[in-house]
Amino acid sequence: MSRVLVVDDDVQLLRALRISLRAAGYEVVTAPDGTSALREAATAHPDVVVLDLGLPDLDGTEVLAGLRPWFTGPVLVLSARADSQDKVAALDAGADDYVTKPFDMAELLARLRAAVRRGTAEPGQAQVVTDHFTVDLAAKQVRVDGVQVRLTPTEWALLSELVRSPGRLVGQKQLLQSVWGPAYERETNYLRVYLAQLRRKLEPDPAHPRYLHTEPGMGYRFTP
Amino acid sequence: MSRVLVVDDDVQLLRALRISLRAAGYEVVTAPDGTSALREAATAHPDVVVLDLGLPDLDGTEVLAGLRPWFTGPVLVLSARADSQDKVAALDAGADDYVTKPFDMAELLARLRAAVRRGTAEPGQAQVVTDHFTVDLAAKQVRVDGVQVRLTPTEWALLSELVRSPGRLVGQKQLLQSVWGPAYERETNYLRVYLAQLRRKLEPDPAHPRYLHTEPGMGYRFTP
DNA sequence: GCCGGGCGTCAGGAACGCGTCAAGACCACC
DNA sequence: GGTGGTCTTGACGCGTTCCTGACGCCCGGC
Secondary structure (H helix, E strand, O other): OOEEEEEOOOHHHHHHHHHHHHHOOOEEEEEOOHHHHHHHHHHHOOOEEEEEOOOOOOOHHHHHHHHOOOOOOOEEEEEOOOOHHHHHHHHHOOOOEEEEOOOOHHHHHHHHHHHHHHHOOOOOOOEEEOOOEEEEOOOOEEEEOOEEEOOOHHHHHHHHHHHOOOOOEEEHHHHHHHHOOHHHOOOHHHHHHHHHHHHHHHOOOOOOOOOEEEEOOOEEEEOO | OOEEEEEOOOHHHHHHHHHHHHHOOOEEEEEOOHHHHHHHHHHHOOOEEEEEOOOOOOOHHHHHHHHOOOOOOOEEEEEOOOOHHHHHHHHHOOOOEEEEOOOOHHHHHHHHHHHHHHHOOOOOOOEEEOOOEEEEOOOOEEEEOOEEEOOOHHHHHHHHHHHOOOOOEEEHHHHHHHHOOHHHOOOHHHHHHHHHHHHHHHOOOOOOOOOEEEEOOOEEEEOO
16 A cells, blocks of 8 residues: 655654554555655655654654655654644645644544545656656756756756646745745845746756746746 | 625624734624524625624524535634533534634634645635536636636636625625725716626627626626 | 616726836845 | 955836726617
């Protein structure tokens, strides 16, 4: 059925989770710390991740930040901290649910079912390929006609936001909000400037864009 | 940005939620009981639903059951009951998240953001198809006989409002209100101009509309 | 037969949004 | 203190979109 990656350093809890999850029909992969979690997530291709925030090497939010650029499946966060500020931070960092320890196993399984139910749209591609360029979301790198191209941080944030929804129109408000923050919703000229730069770097003919299209008054669209 | 339907019979809480949600940039629609919740969900087309389980007329799970067959957006359940058995029941009945009262408003907003983020339909999921054209509501894209057609923001707002209620009559007041705002309820000539433009772009014979029908004095109707 | 309301059509002018360019501000690093 | 790269900001020209009013048509009421 679905494969779940469980990240936790507590051996006892890991054992309990492994047993319960396997009994519920999941295929289970585990990782005891942040670095191996990121490695396992990349190699084992889980459908869903259960992530404890208290890890020995990395902070949980760092793992989340390393996961989210390319991992599209749901992430369910476990934490001993019940403070709502922590919850908000984790959810806004890309978590899909937040469960405080100690938790009820039946509830966790139900939340996992709900997350998987909604998240099984696609396996999630870490690479977006067109005839002219390739965007590797995991490695944060772009190749145009085979040669690597350097993007500034802002350019990258904008491009990845667009490329992550191929064919869909992405509103300018959404772009501005996710790249510059909620306070910049009106600065549409930023978009004009950086879209021009991206087109200059990626498009075969920047004056007549083939992949990064403008929908006047609404937003932009990446067409593969 | 997105539209949220809040279902709760507690007037105080409803007020607080309306204010907070509106401040967070949501368009808010409310319903005080189960039957009106189902009606509002069908007519107002919310992107997400916040549903209190304790309602005067119907049980919350019944509302959930009435919603789920056709409503694909996320549903966030509110409840005073913290028992994990109730949580499991609601989540397995189709809820995407479960928050117990009393709740922290910041956390609720964060969970709502996470739900909306995850719940946006894939392009091709939510499309309306006719023999001559297809409207992809998620990708904001229209194809006529297979070729893509560009719509202006106003044209798109009008069309999507019509197409969201197939076969049903949409009053001119409702159209004007949702596209131009509450102050333009009387400017019915706007509708005439833009309906003509839509017909010219979509209809096989704009002079004799087959899909976008006029109901004189009442409104317009999209017939698939 | 006349009249008026509602609708479709058309065509201007004003306003807006986009692409482009360039100069200044800011920052990290040398 | 200088230097290179990146981000912000403003100005300009151009095409598109929106609004507005005028006109003719159909149809039902008088």
